[in-house]
Amino acid sequence: MLILDRVNKTYPNGVQALGGVTLEVALGEIVAVIGGSGCGKSTLLRAISGLDPATEGVIALDGESIKAPHEKIGIIFQEPRLLPWLKVADNVGFGLGDRPKSERRQRVAAALNRVGLADKAAMWPRELSGGQAQRVAIARALVPRPEVLLLDEPFSALDAFTRADLQDHLLDLWADAKPTLILVTHDVDEAIVLADRVLVMRPRPGRIFAEVEVDLPRPRDRQSAAFDFVKRRLLVALDRSLERTAASDTEIKAEAGAALWW
Amino acid sequence: MSLAAMTLAAERSPPQRIAAKRWARWARPALGLVLPVILAATWEFVVRMGWSSGRLAPPPSVILATFVDLARTGELQRNTLVTLARVAAGFAVGVVVATALGAATGYFPTLRRLLDPSLQALRAIPSIAWVPLFILWLGIFEASKVTLIAVGVFFPVYLGLMGAIQSVDRKLVEVGRTFRLSDLGMVRRILLPAVLPAYVISLRSGLGLGWMFVVAAELMGASEGLGYLLIDGQQLGKPAEIVAAIVAFAIVGKTTDWLIALTAAPFLRWEDVVRQT
Numbered sequence: 001m002l003i004l005d006r007v008n009k010t011y012p013n014g015v016q017a018l019g020g021v022t023l024e025v026a027l028g029e030i031v032a033v034i035g036g037s038g039c040g041k042s043t044l045l046r047a048i049s050g051l052d053p054a055t056e057g058v059i060a061l062d063g064e065s066i067k068a069p070h071e072k073i074g075i076i077f078q079e080p081r082l083l084p085w086l087k088v089a090d091n092v093g094f095g096l097g098d099r100p101k102s103e104r105r106q107r108v109a110a111a112l113n114r115v116g117l118a119d120k121a122a123m124w125p126r127e128l129s130g131g132q133a134q135r136v137a138i139a140r141a142l143v144p145r146p147e148v149l150l151l152d153e154p155f156s157a158l159d160a161f162t163r164a165d166l167q168d169h170l171l172d173l174w175a176d177a178k179p180t181l182i183l184v185t186h187d188v189d190e191a192i193v194l195a196d197r198v199l200v201m202r203p204r205p206g207r208i209f210a211e212v213e214v215d216l217p218r219p220r221d222r223q224s225a226a227f228d229f230v231k232r233r234l235l236v237a238l239d240r241s242l243e244r245t246a247a248s249d250t251e252i253k254a255e256a257g258a259a260l261w262w
Numbered sequence: 263m264s265l266a267a268m269t270l271a272a273e274r275s276p277p278q279r280i281a282a283k284r285w286a287r288w289a290r291p292a293l294g295l296v297l298p299v300i301l302a303a304t305w306e307f308v309v310r311m312g313w314s315s316g317r318l319a320p321p322p323s324v325i326l327a328t329f330v331d332l333a334r335t336g337e338l339q340r341n342t343l344v345t346l347a348r349v350a351a352g353f354a355v356g357v358v359v360a361t362a363l364g365a366a367t368g369y370f371p372t373l374r375r376l377l378d379p380s381l382q383a384l385r386a387i388p389s390i391a392w393v394p395l396f397i398l399w400l401g402i403f404e405a406s407k408v409t410l411i412a413v414g415v416f417f418p419v420y421l422g423l424m425g426a427i428q429s430v431d432r433k434l435v436e437v438g439r440t441f442r443l444s445d446l447g448m449v450r451r452i453l454l455p456a457v458l459p460a461y462v463i464s465l466r467s468g469l470g471l472g473w474m475f476v477v478a479a480e481l482m483g484a485s486e487g488l489g490y491l492l493i494d495g496q497q498l499g500k501p502a503e504i505v506a507a508i509v510a511f512a513i514v515g516k517t518t519d520w521l522i523a524l525t526a527a528p529f530l531r532w533e534d535v536v537r538q539t
Contacts, residue, residue: 124531144441
Protein backbone atom coordinates (compact mmCIF):
# COMPACT_ATOMS: atom_id res chain seq x y z
CA MET A 1 0.00 0.00 0.00
CA LEU A 2 1.31 3.41 -1.04
CA ILE A 3 0.12 6.31 1.10
CA LEU A 4 0.54 10.03 0.51
CA ASP A 5 -0.54 12.30 3.32
CA ARG A 6 -0.76 16.07 2.75
CA VAL A 7 2.30 16.10 0.53
CA ASN A 8 3.69 19.57 -0.22
CA LYS A 9 6.55 20.44 -2.48
CA THR A 10 8.02 23.93 -2.53
CA TYR A 11 11.01 24.63 -4.71
CA PRO A 12 13.90 26.72 -3.37
CA ASN A 13 12.73 29.63 -5.57
CA GLY A 14 9.49 29.72 -3.60
CA VAL A 15 7.22 28.13 -6.21
CA GLN A 16 4.80 25.73 -4.59
CA ALA A 17 4.47 22.82 -7.00
CA LEU A 18 2.36 20.56 -4.79
CA GLY A 19 -0.13 21.70 -2.20
CA GLY A 20 -1.51 19.01 0.03
CA VAL A 21 -1.81 15.86 -2.04
CA THR A 22 -3.42 13.00 -0.15
CA LEU A 23 -3.76 9.65 -1.84
CA GLU A 24 -3.94 5.94 -1.19
CA VAL A 25 -3.00 3.40 -3.82
CA ALA A 26 -3.51 -0.30 -3.22
CA LEU A 27 -0.99 -2.92 -4.31
CA GLY A 28 -1.59 -3.88 -7.92
CA GLU A 29 -3.77 -0.90 -8.68
CA ILE A 30 -3.22 1.12 -11.86
CA VAL A 31 -3.65 4.85 -11.33
CA ALA A 32 -3.35 7.45 -14.06
CA VAL A 33 -2.66 11.11 -13.31
CA ILE A 34 -3.67 13.71 -15.88
CA GLY A 35 -3.85 17.49 -15.93
CA GLY A 36 -2.69 20.54 -17.82
CA SER A 37 0.99 21.29 -18.09
CA GLY A 38 2.45 22.71 -14.90
CA CYS A 39 -0.18 21.06 -12.70
CA GLY A 40 2.48 19.21 -10.73
CA LYS A 41 1.83 15.71 -12.03
CA SER A 42 5.47 15.03 -12.84
CA THR A 43 6.52 16.65 -9.57
CA LEU A 44 4.19 14.28 -7.76
CA LEU A 45 5.70 11.28 -9.52
CA ARG A 46 9.24 12.43 -8.80
CA ALA A 47 8.34 12.91 -5.13
CA ILE A 48 7.02 9.35 -4.94
CA SER A 49 10.15 8.06 -6.68
CA GLY A 50 12.34 9.73 -4.09
CA LEU A 51 14.34 11.57 -6.75
CA ASP A 52 12.92 14.95 -5.62
CA PRO A 53 11.54 14.29 -2.12
CA ALA A 54 8.54 16.21 -0.82
CA THR A 55 9.23 19.19 1.41
CA GLU A 56 6.27 18.46 3.72
CA GLY A 57 3.93 15.60 4.40
CA VAL A 58 4.44 11.87 4.28
CA ILE A 59 4.97 9.44 1.43
CA ALA A 60 5.07 5.88 2.68
CA LEU A 61 5.28 2.50 0.99
CA ASP A 62 4.22 -0.39 3.25
CA GLY A 63 4.75 1.89 6.24
CA GLU A 64 8.25 2.88 5.16
CA SER A 65 8.80 6.57 4.52
CA ILE A 66 10.17 7.38 1.05
CA LYS A 67 12.81 10.11 1.04
CA ALA A 68 15.22 8.72 -1.52
CA PRO A 69 15.05 6.21 -4.39
CA HIS A 70 13.87 2.88 -3.05
CA GLU A 71 14.49 -0.64 -4.31
CA LYS A 72 10.77 -1.42 -4.39
CA ILE A 73 10.05 1.56 -6.62
CA GLY A 74 10.92 1.57 -10.31
CA ILE A 75 10.55 4.44 -12.73
CA ILE A 76 10.19 4.78 -16.48
CA PHE A 77 10.83 8.19 -17.98
CA GLN A 78 9.48 9.91 -21.05
CA GLU A 79 12.73 9.07 -22.85
CA PRO A 80 14.21 5.56 -22.69
CA ARG A 81 17.38 6.89 -21.02
CA LEU A 82 19.38 3.82 -21.95
CA LEU A 83 23.08 4.03 -21.21
CA PRO A 84 24.60 4.34 -24.69
CA TRP A 85 27.85 2.58 -23.70
CA LEU A 86 26.10 -0.62 -22.60
CA LYS A 87 24.70 -3.29 -24.88
CA VAL A 88 20.93 -3.81 -24.67
CA ALA A 89 21.30 -6.82 -22.35
CA ASP A 90 23.60 -4.91 -19.97
CA ASN A 91 21.14 -2.03 -19.91
CA VAL A 92 18.35 -4.39 -18.90
CA GLY A 93 20.54 -5.88 -16.17
CA PHE A 94 21.72 -2.49 -14.91
CA GLY A 95 19.67 -2.67 -11.72
CA LEU A 96 20.93 -6.16 -10.86
CA GLY A 97 24.54 -5.13 -10.27
CA ASP A 98 24.73 -6.90 -6.90
CA ARG A 99 23.31 -10.26 -8.06
CA PRO A 100 25.41 -13.28 -9.13
CA LYS A 101 26.24 -13.33 -12.80
CA SER A 102 24.26 -16.46 -13.69
CA GLU A 103 21.09 -15.16 -12.06
CA ARG A 104 21.59 -11.81 -13.74
CA ARG A 105 22.01 -13.36 -17.16
CA GLN A 106 18.98 -15.57 -16.76
CA ARG A 107 16.70 -12.77 -15.55
CA VAL A 108 17.87 -10.42 -18.29
CA ALA A 109 17.23 -13.07 -20.94
CA ALA A 110 13.74 -13.72 -19.53
CA ALA A 111 12.91 -10.00 -19.46
CA LEU A 112 14.14 -9.42 -23.01
CA ASN A 113 12.12 -12.40 -24.14
CA ARG A 114 9.09 -11.00 -22.42
CA VAL A 115 9.32 -7.65 -24.25
CA GLY A 116 10.00 -9.48 -27.52
CA LEU A 117 13.55 -8.22 -28.00
CA ALA A 118 15.57 -11.36 -27.31
CA ASP A 119 17.31 -10.99 -30.67
CA LYS A 120 18.48 -7.46 -29.82
CA ALA A 121 20.43 -8.43 -26.67
CA ALA A 122 23.86 -7.82 -28.22
CA MET A 123 22.97 -4.54 -29.93
CA TRP A 124 23.87 -1.01 -28.97
CA PRO A 125 21.00 1.27 -27.89
CA ARG A 126 21.61 3.53 -30.89
CA GLU A 127 20.66 0.66 -33.18
CA LEU A 128 17.11 0.45 -31.75
CA SER A 129 13.97 2.25 -32.88
CA GLY A 130 12.20 4.56 -30.43
CA GLY A 131 9.60 1.94 -29.54
CA GLN A 132 12.20 -0.79 -29.07
CA ALA A 133 14.30 1.46 -26.86
CA GLN A 134 11.32 2.24 -24.66
CA ARG A 135 10.58 -1.49 -24.39
CA VAL A 136 14.14 -2.04 -23.21
CA ALA A 137 13.59 0.72 -20.64
CA ILE A 138 10.44 -1.06 -19.46
CA ALA A 139 12.35 -4.33 -19.19
CA ARG A 140 15.12 -2.58 -17.23
CA ALA A 141 12.61 -1.15 -14.77
CA LEU A 142 10.77 -4.46 -14.33
CA VAL A 143 13.78 -6.75 -13.94
CA PRO A 144 14.40 -5.84 -10.25
CA ARG A 145 10.70 -6.74 -9.64
CA PRO A 146 9.51 -3.43 -8.19
CA GLU A 147 6.39 -3.26 -6.08
CA VAL A 148 5.52 0.15 -7.50
CA LEU A 149 6.30 1.21 -11.05
CA LEU A 150 6.11 4.92 -11.86
CA LEU A 151 5.71 6.00 -15.48
CA ASP A 152 6.25 9.62 -16.50
CA GLU A 153 4.52 10.11 -19.87
CA PRO A 154 6.27 6.96 -21.07
CA PHE A 155 4.76 6.78 -24.54
CA SER A 156 4.28 10.44 -25.41
CA ALA A 157 7.31 10.57 -27.70
CA LEU A 158 6.12 7.63 -29.82
CA ASP A 159 3.90 7.51 -32.87
CA ALA A 160 0.24 6.48 -32.45
CA PHE A 161 0.66 2.86 -33.61
CA THR A 162 3.68 2.17 -31.45
CA ARG A 163 1.97 3.87 -28.53
CA ALA A 164 -1.15 1.69 -28.72
CA ASP A 165 1.06 -1.38 -29.12
CA LEU A 166 3.13 -0.53 -26.06
CA GLN A 167 0.05 0.26 -23.97
CA ASP A 168 -1.27 -3.25 -24.59
CA HIS A 169 2.18 -4.63 -23.97
CA LEU A 170 2.48 -2.80 -20.67
CA LEU A 171 -0.79 -4.33 -19.45
CA ASP A 172 0.51 -7.73 -20.49
CA LEU A 173 3.67 -7.26 -18.48
CA TRP A 174 1.75 -5.84 -15.56
CA ALA A 175 -0.32 -9.04 -15.40
CA ASP A 176 2.86 -11.09 -14.70
CA ALA A 177 3.55 -9.76 -11.21
CA LYS A 178 0.82 -7.13 -10.82
CA PRO A 179 2.87 -4.26 -9.40
CA THR A 180 1.23 -0.95 -8.57
CA LEU A 181 1.39 1.34 -11.59
CA ILE A 182 1.21 5.10 -11.35
CA LEU A 183 1.15 6.66 -14.77
CA VAL A 184 1.44 10.35 -15.56
CA THR A 185 0.04 11.17 -18.98
CA HIS A 186 -1.57 13.96 -20.94
CA ASP A 187 -3.37 11.48 -23.17
CA VAL A 188 -6.95 10.92 -21.96
CA ASP A 189 -7.36 7.76 -24.05
CA GLU A 190 -4.19 6.29 -22.63
CA ALA A 191 -5.40 6.96 -19.10
CA ILE A 192 -8.69 5.19 -19.75
CA VAL A 193 -7.15 2.23 -21.58
CA LEU A 194 -4.76 1.52 -18.74
CA ALA A 195 -6.04 2.79 -15.42
CA ASP A 196 -8.46 1.59 -12.74
CA ARG A 197 -8.70 5.14 -11.54
CA VAL A 198 -7.81 8.50 -13.12
CA LEU A 199 -6.79 11.47 -11.00
CA VAL A 200 -7.21 14.94 -12.47
CA MET A 201 -4.82 17.54 -11.09
CA ARG A 202 -5.13 21.29 -10.94
CA PRO A 203 -2.21 23.73 -10.80
CA ARG A 204 -1.01 26.53 -8.49
CA PRO A 205 -0.38 24.70 -6.28
CA GLY A 206 -0.65 21.22 -7.75
CA ARG A 207 -3.40 19.20 -6.11
CA ILE A 208 -5.84 16.43 -6.91
CA PHE A 209 -9.01 18.02 -8.20
CA ALA A 210 -11.15 15.14 -9.33
CA GLU A 211 -11.09 11.38 -9.43
CA VAL A 212 -12.76 9.21 -12.06
CA GLU A 213 -13.15 5.44 -11.68
CA VAL A 214 -12.73 3.43 -14.86
CA ASP A 215 -14.90 0.43 -14.23
CA LEU A 216 -14.49 -1.26 -17.61
CA PRO A 217 -13.40 -4.85 -18.25
CA ARG A 218 -9.98 -5.39 -19.83
CA PRO A 219 -8.94 -5.45 -22.61
CA ARG A 220 -10.72 -2.18 -23.21
CA ASP A 221 -12.21 -1.32 -26.54
CA ARG A 222 -11.32 2.25 -27.47
CA GLN A 223 -14.36 2.34 -29.78
CA SER A 224 -17.00 1.23 -27.29
CA ALA A 225 -19.76 3.50 -25.99
CA ALA A 226 -18.77 2.80 -22.39
CA PHE A 227 -15.25 3.98 -23.17
CA ASP A 228 -16.65 7.12 -24.71
CA PHE A 229 -18.82 7.75 -21.68
CA VAL A 230 -15.88 7.60 -19.30
CA LYS A 231 -13.90 9.78 -21.67
CA ARG A 232 -16.59 12.46 -21.70
CA ARG A 233 -16.70 12.56 -17.91
CA LEU A 234 -12.94 12.82 -17.79
CA LEU A 235 -12.87 15.61 -20.34
CA VAL A 236 -15.44 17.60 -18.36
CA ALA A 237 -13.35 17.25 -15.22
CA LEU A 238 -10.21 18.18 -17.15
CA ASP A 239 -11.95 21.20 -18.61
CA ARG A 240 -13.01 22.40 -15.18
CA SER A 241 -9.52 21.84 -13.82
CA LEU A 242 -8.11 24.18 -16.43
CA GLU A 243 -10.51 27.03 -15.66
CA ARG A 244 -8.82 30.06 -14.19
CA THR A 245 -11.84 31.57 -12.48
CA ALA A 246 -11.70 33.09 -9.06
CA ALA A 247 -14.12 30.43 -7.89
CA SER A 248 -12.95 28.41 -4.95
CA ASP A 249 -11.99 24.78 -5.31
CA THR A 250 -15.07 23.55 -3.53
CA GLU A 251 -17.34 25.47 -5.88
CA ILE A 252 -15.61 24.10 -8.95
CA LYS A 253 -15.59 20.68 -7.43
CA ALA A 254 -19.35 20.81 -6.79
CA GLU A 255 -19.94 21.95 -10.33
CA ALA A 256 -17.70 19.28 -11.75
CA GLY A 257 -19.38 16.75 -9.51
CA ALA A 258 -22.74 17.69 -10.97
CA ALA A 259 -21.29 17.34 -14.43
CA LEU A 260 -19.96 13.93 -13.52
CA TRP A 261 -23.39 12.79 -12.38
CA TRP A 262 -24.95 13.82 -15.61
CA MET B 263 13.83 -12.51 -68.31
CA SER B 264 14.09 -16.18 -67.47
CA LEU B 265 15.46 -17.36 -64.18
CA ALA B 266 18.55 -18.75 -65.89
CA ALA B 267 19.25 -15.47 -67.64
CA MET B 268 18.88 -13.57 -64.39
CA THR B 269 21.29 -15.92 -62.67
CA LEU B 270 23.74 -15.44 -65.50
CA ALA B 271 23.47 -11.67 -65.34
CA ALA B 272 23.97 -11.78 -61.61
CA GLU B 273 27.00 -13.99 -62.03
CA ARG B 274 28.61 -11.84 -64.63
CA SER B 275 28.59 -8.53 -62.80
CA PRO B 276 30.15 -9.23 -59.34
CA PRO B 277 33.81 -9.61 -60.33
CA GLN B 278 33.70 -6.29 -62.13
CA ARG B 279 31.94 -4.64 -59.23
CA ILE B 280 34.40 -6.06 -56.71
CA ALA B 281 37.30 -4.89 -58.82
CA ALA B 282 35.78 -1.40 -58.97
CA LYS B 283 35.32 -1.40 -55.21
CA ARG B 284 38.88 -2.50 -54.62
CA TRP B 285 40.08 0.24 -56.93
CA ALA B 286 37.97 2.83 -55.07
CA ARG B 287 39.37 1.75 -51.72
CA TRP B 288 42.93 2.49 -52.85
CA ALA B 289 42.23 5.35 -55.18
CA ARG B 290 40.38 7.57 -52.73
CA PRO B 291 43.13 7.98 -50.11
CA ALA B 292 45.70 8.07 -52.89
CA LEU B 293 44.05 11.19 -54.25
CA GLY B 294 45.47 13.13 -51.32
CA LEU B 295 48.97 12.07 -52.34
CA VAL B 296 48.75 13.49 -55.85
CA LEU B 297 49.69 17.06 -54.99
CA PRO B 298 52.70 16.38 -52.72
CA VAL B 299 54.07 13.76 -55.13
CA ILE B 300 53.80 16.15 -58.08
CA LEU B 301 55.50 18.93 -56.10
CA ALA B 302 58.30 16.63 -54.93
CA ALA B 303 58.87 15.21 -58.41
CA THR B 304 58.92 18.70 -59.90
CA TRP B 305 61.51 19.90 -57.41
CA GLU B 306 63.62 16.81 -57.97
CA PHE B 307 63.48 17.45 -61.71
CA VAL B 308 64.40 21.14 -61.31
CA VAL B 309 67.48 20.28 -59.25
CA ARG B 310 68.50 17.39 -61.54
CA MET B 311 68.33 19.71 -64.54
CA GLY B 312 70.67 22.07 -62.72
CA TRP B 313 68.14 24.95 -62.78
CA SER B 314 68.62 25.22 -59.02
CA SER B 315 71.48 24.10 -56.80
CA GLY B 316 69.06 22.75 -54.18
CA ARG B 317 71.55 23.74 -51.51
CA LEU B 318 69.02 25.43 -49.18
CA ALA B 319 66.05 23.39 -50.31
CA PRO B 320 67.34 19.87 -50.89
CA PRO B 321 65.42 17.64 -53.32
CA PRO B 322 63.57 14.54 -52.03
CA SER B 323 66.36 12.15 -53.01
CA VAL B 324 68.88 14.02 -50.85
CA ILE B 325 66.47 14.15 -47.90
CA LEU B 326 65.86 10.43 -48.20
CA ALA B 327 69.59 9.75 -48.36
CA THR B 328 70.20 11.89 -45.28
CA PHE B 329 67.36 10.14 -43.46
CA VAL B 330 68.79 6.72 -44.33
CA ASP B 331 72.27 7.88 -43.36
CA LEU B 332 71.10 9.16 -39.99
CA ALA B 333 69.25 5.90 -39.43
CA ARG B 334 72.26 3.81 -40.40
CA THR B 335 74.56 5.54 -37.89
CA GLY B 336 71.86 5.12 -35.23
CA GLU B 337 71.82 8.87 -34.68
CA LEU B 338 68.21 9.16 -35.77
CA GLN B 339 67.01 6.41 -33.44
CA ARG B 340 69.00 7.73 -30.49
CA ASN B 341 67.71 11.29 -30.88
CA THR B 342 64.16 10.10 -31.51
CA LEU B 343 64.23 7.99 -28.36
CA VAL B 344 65.52 10.90 -26.28
CA THR B 345 62.74 13.17 -27.56
CA LEU B 346 60.16 10.45 -27.15
CA ALA B 347 61.25 9.89 -23.55
CA ARG B 348 60.89 13.63 -22.82
CA VAL B 349 57.42 13.74 -24.33
CA ALA B 350 56.41 10.56 -22.50
CA ALA B 351 57.57 11.92 -19.14
CA GLY B 352 55.99 15.34 -19.68
CA PHE B 353 52.79 13.80 -21.01
CA ALA B 354 52.53 11.42 -18.05
CA VAL B 355 53.06 14.17 -15.48
CA GLY B 356 50.71 16.58 -17.28
CA VAL B 357 47.97 13.98 -17.70
CA VAL B 358 48.12 12.77 -14.10
CA VAL B 359 47.91 16.28 -12.64
CA ALA B 360 45.32 17.44 -15.17
CA THR B 361 43.15 14.37 -14.60
CA ALA B 362 43.22 14.78 -10.84
CA LEU B 363 42.42 18.51 -10.97
CA GLY B 364 39.95 18.22 -13.85
CA ALA B 365 38.04 15.45 -12.11
CA ALA B 366 38.01 17.30 -8.80
CA THR B 367 36.87 20.64 -10.23
CA GLY B 368 34.35 18.96 -12.52
CA TYR B 369 32.79 16.95 -9.70
CA PHE B 370 32.89 19.42 -6.80
CA PRO B 371 31.53 22.94 -7.59
CA THR B 372 33.22 24.40 -4.52
CA LEU B 373 36.63 23.20 -5.68
CA ARG B 374 35.86 24.58 -9.12
CA ARG B 375 35.14 28.02 -7.68
CA LEU B 376 38.32 27.79 -5.62
CA LEU B 377 40.78 26.52 -8.24
CA ASP B 378 39.47 27.20 -11.70
CA PRO B 379 39.93 31.00 -11.78
CA SER B 380 43.63 30.66 -10.87
CA LEU B 381 44.16 27.91 -13.44
CA GLN B 382 42.39 29.92 -16.12
CA ALA B 383 44.61 32.89 -15.29
CA LEU B 384 47.69 30.69 -15.68
CA ARG B 385 46.32 29.39 -18.96
CA ALA B 386 46.25 32.93 -20.34
CA ILE B 387 50.05 33.03 -20.12
CA PRO B 388 51.73 31.71 -23.29
CA SER B 389 53.43 28.63 -21.90
CA ILE B 390 56.74 29.37 -23.64
CA ALA B 391 56.98 32.47 -21.44
CA TRP B 392 57.68 30.17 -18.51
CA VAL B 393 60.90 28.86 -20.04
CA PRO B 394 63.35 31.36 -18.47
CA LEU B 395 61.78 30.83 -15.07
CA PHE B 396 61.82 27.04 -15.41
CA ILE B 397 65.48 27.17 -16.39
CA LEU B 398 66.28 29.33 -13.37
CA TRP B 399 64.37 27.05 -11.05
CA LEU B 400 65.09 23.64 -12.53
CA GLY B 401 68.31 24.05 -14.49
CA ILE B 402 68.84 23.58 -18.20
CA PHE B 403 68.65 19.79 -18.22
CA GLU B 404 65.73 17.36 -18.27
CA ALA B 405 63.59 18.73 -15.42
CA SER B 406 62.86 22.08 -17.04
CA LYS B 407 62.08 20.46 -20.42
CA VAL B 408 59.74 17.88 -18.93
CA THR B 409 58.01 20.57 -16.89
CA LEU B 410 57.42 22.74 -19.95
CA ILE B 411 55.93 19.77 -21.84
CA ALA B 412 53.78 18.88 -18.83
CA VAL B 413 52.43 22.43 -18.69
CA GLY B 414 51.55 22.23 -22.37
CA VAL B 415 49.79 18.89 -21.93
CA PHE B 416 48.01 20.00 -18.77
CA PHE B 417 45.57 22.60 -20.06
CA PRO B 418 43.71 20.78 -22.83
CA VAL B 419 43.35 17.68 -20.65
CA TYR B 420 42.23 19.67 -17.61
CA LEU B 421 39.70 21.73 -19.56
CA GLY B 422 38.45 18.75 -21.53
CA LEU B 423 37.85 16.57 -18.50
CA MET B 424 36.28 19.29 -16.35
CA GLY B 425 33.94 20.29 -19.16
CA ALA B 426 33.05 16.68 -19.91
CA ILE B 427 32.14 15.96 -16.29
CA GLN B 428 30.03 19.09 -16.05
CA SER B 429 28.14 18.22 -19.21
CA VAL B 430 27.33 14.61 -18.31
CA ASP B 431 23.65 14.07 -19.10
CA ARG B 432 21.70 14.76 -15.90
CA LYS B 433 19.08 12.30 -17.12
CA LEU B 434 21.54 9.42 -17.14
CA VAL B 435 22.78 10.41 -13.68
CA GLU B 436 19.16 10.16 -12.59
CA VAL B 437 19.00 6.60 -13.93
CA GLY B 438 21.96 5.84 -11.67
CA ARG B 439 20.16 7.41 -8.71
CA THR B 440 17.00 5.43 -9.47
CA PHE B 441 19.01 2.24 -9.12
CA ARG B 442 20.59 3.59 -5.92
CA LEU B 443 24.21 3.51 -7.08
CA SER B 444 26.79 4.43 -4.45
CA ASP B 445 29.05 7.44 -5.10
CA LEU B 446 31.73 5.07 -6.33
CA GLY B 447 29.24 3.15 -8.45
CA MET B 448 27.99 6.39 -9.96
CA VAL B 449 31.53 7.36 -10.93
CA ARG B 450 32.41 3.93 -12.28
CA ARG B 451 29.20 3.04 -14.08
CA ILE B 452 27.88 6.43 -15.25
CA LEU B 453 30.44 9.24 -15.09
CA LEU B 454 33.55 7.44 -16.38
CA PRO B 455 31.96 5.95 -19.48
CA ALA B 456 30.06 9.17 -20.20
CA VAL B 457 33.22 11.24 -19.97
CA LEU B 458 35.53 8.90 -21.87
CA PRO B 459 35.00 10.15 -25.46
CA ALA B 460 35.74 13.78 -24.57
CA TYR B 461 38.64 12.68 -22.37
CA VAL B 462 40.27 10.74 -25.19
CA ILE B 463 39.98 13.76 -27.47
CA SER B 464 41.56 15.97 -24.80
CA LEU B 465 44.40 13.46 -24.38
CA ARG B 466 45.06 13.60 -28.10
CA SER B 467 45.12 17.38 -28.25
CA GLY B 468 47.29 17.36 -25.10
CA LEU B 469 49.73 15.04 -26.80
CA GLY B 470 49.80 17.32 -29.84
CA LEU B 471 50.79 20.22 -27.62
CA GLY B 472 53.36 17.99 -25.92
CA TRP B 473 55.08 17.44 -29.27
CA MET B 474 54.95 21.16 -29.98
CA PHE B 475 56.54 22.02 -26.65
CA VAL B 476 59.28 19.43 -26.85
CA VAL B 477 60.52 21.21 -29.95
CA ALA B 478 60.47 24.54 -28.10
CA ALA B 479 62.33 22.98 -25.16
CA GLU B 480 64.96 21.33 -27.35
CA LEU B 481 65.49 24.40 -29.51
CA MET B 482 66.38 26.32 -26.39
CA GLY B 483 69.28 24.16 -25.51
CA ALA B 484 69.80 20.45 -25.80
CA SER B 485 72.69 18.19 -26.70
CA GLU B 486 70.49 15.45 -28.07
CA GLY B 487 66.99 14.89 -29.32
CA LEU B 488 65.21 15.59 -32.60
CA GLY B 489 65.08 19.30 -31.73
CA TYR B 490 68.85 19.21 -31.37
CA LEU B 491 69.08 17.78 -34.90
CA LEU B 492 67.12 20.81 -36.10
CA ILE B 493 69.54 23.23 -34.46
CA ASP B 494 72.53 21.19 -35.55
CA GLY B 495 71.31 21.23 -39.14
CA GLN B 496 70.83 24.98 -38.99
CA GLN B 497 74.24 25.73 -37.47
CA LEU B 498 76.15 23.43 -39.80
CA GLY B 499 74.11 24.47 -42.84
CA LYS B 500 72.60 21.04 -43.48
CA PRO B 501 68.98 21.69 -44.53
CA ALA B 502 68.48 18.01 -45.42
CA GLU B 503 69.12 17.09 -41.78
CA ILE B 504 66.50 19.63 -40.67
CA VAL B 505 63.91 18.21 -43.02
CA ALA B 506 64.82 14.65 -42.00
CA ALA B 507 64.24 15.60 -38.36
CA ILE B 508 60.91 17.20 -39.28
CA VAL B 509 59.87 14.02 -41.07
CA ALA B 510 60.86 12.02 -37.99
CA PHE B 511 58.73 14.35 -35.83
CA ALA B 512 55.77 13.84 -38.14
CA ILE B 513 56.11 10.05 -38.10
CA VAL B 514 56.55 9.67 -34.34
CA GLY B 515 53.88 12.28 -33.53
CA LYS B 516 51.32 10.68 -35.78
CA THR B 517 52.17 7.20 -34.47
CA THR B 518 51.71 8.16 -30.81
CA ASP B 519 48.41 9.88 -31.60
CA TRP B 520 47.28 6.80 -33.46
CA LEU B 521 48.27 4.62 -30.48
CA ILE B 522 45.98 6.60 -28.16
CA ALA B 523 43.12 6.38 -30.64
CA LEU B 524 43.74 2.66 -31.09
CA THR B 525 43.85 1.97 -27.35
CA ALA B 526 40.62 3.87 -26.76
CA ALA B 527 38.72 2.47 -29.74
CA PRO B 528 37.39 -0.70 -28.06
CA PHE B 529 35.89 1.41 -25.25
CA LEU B 530 34.24 3.86 -27.63
CA ARG B 531 32.63 1.45 -30.04
CA TRP B 532 29.19 2.47 -28.71
CA GLU B 533 29.51 6.01 -29.96
CA ASP B 534 26.92 7.09 -32.46
CA VAL B 535 29.27 8.65 -34.95
CA VAL B 536 29.59 8.75 -38.69
CA ARG B 537 32.22 6.15 -39.54
CA GLN B 538 35.23 7.53 -41.33
CA THR B 539 35.78 6.06 -44.75
